Amino acid sequence: MTRTFFVGSVPEEIKPVYDLVLKNQKQTLEEMKDGESTRLLTKMVENDFKLNGYDLIHSLGHGIGMEIHEAPYISYRTDTQLKENMVVSNEPGIYIAGKFRSKNRRHSSNNKIWLYKFNKI
Numbered sequence: 001m002t003r004t005f006f007v008g009s010v011p012e013e014i015k016p017v018y019d020l021v022l023k024n025q026k027q028t029l030e031e032m033k034d035g036e037s038t039r040l041l042t043k044m045v046e047n048d049f050k051l052n053g054y055d056l057i058h059s060l061g062h063g064i065g066m067e068i069h070e071a072p073y074i075s076y077r078t079d080t081q082l083k084e085n086m087v088v089s090n091e092p093g094i095y096i097a098g099k100f101r102s103k104n105r106r107h108s109s110n111n112k113i114w115l116y117k118f119n120k121i
Contacts, residue, residue, distance in 0.1 A: 039079040061089040
């Protein structure tokens, strides 16, 4: 798991970007359920980022199993239906060249009960 910690004062320009990424991560987490389209999840985040003047420049997430990065890839390039008990990451991110990046990661099971407990650790 990756967490973001701010040390010292946080520049005002970073706060709305961080909040936008966190909002989309939470929203995606709510939508990750059996039968959900990975392409639609990605488009949801892409659209919100674009409305706020940013781009999602990498995939939204990926499967985790024997390898840390494996199918299903959560991206506009693929359209996989999530299945119960899949373990996937939820990693929306905004990168501003030469300034900073805001990326939140959660590794989640697609089983809502387990997902809730796992993300509260």
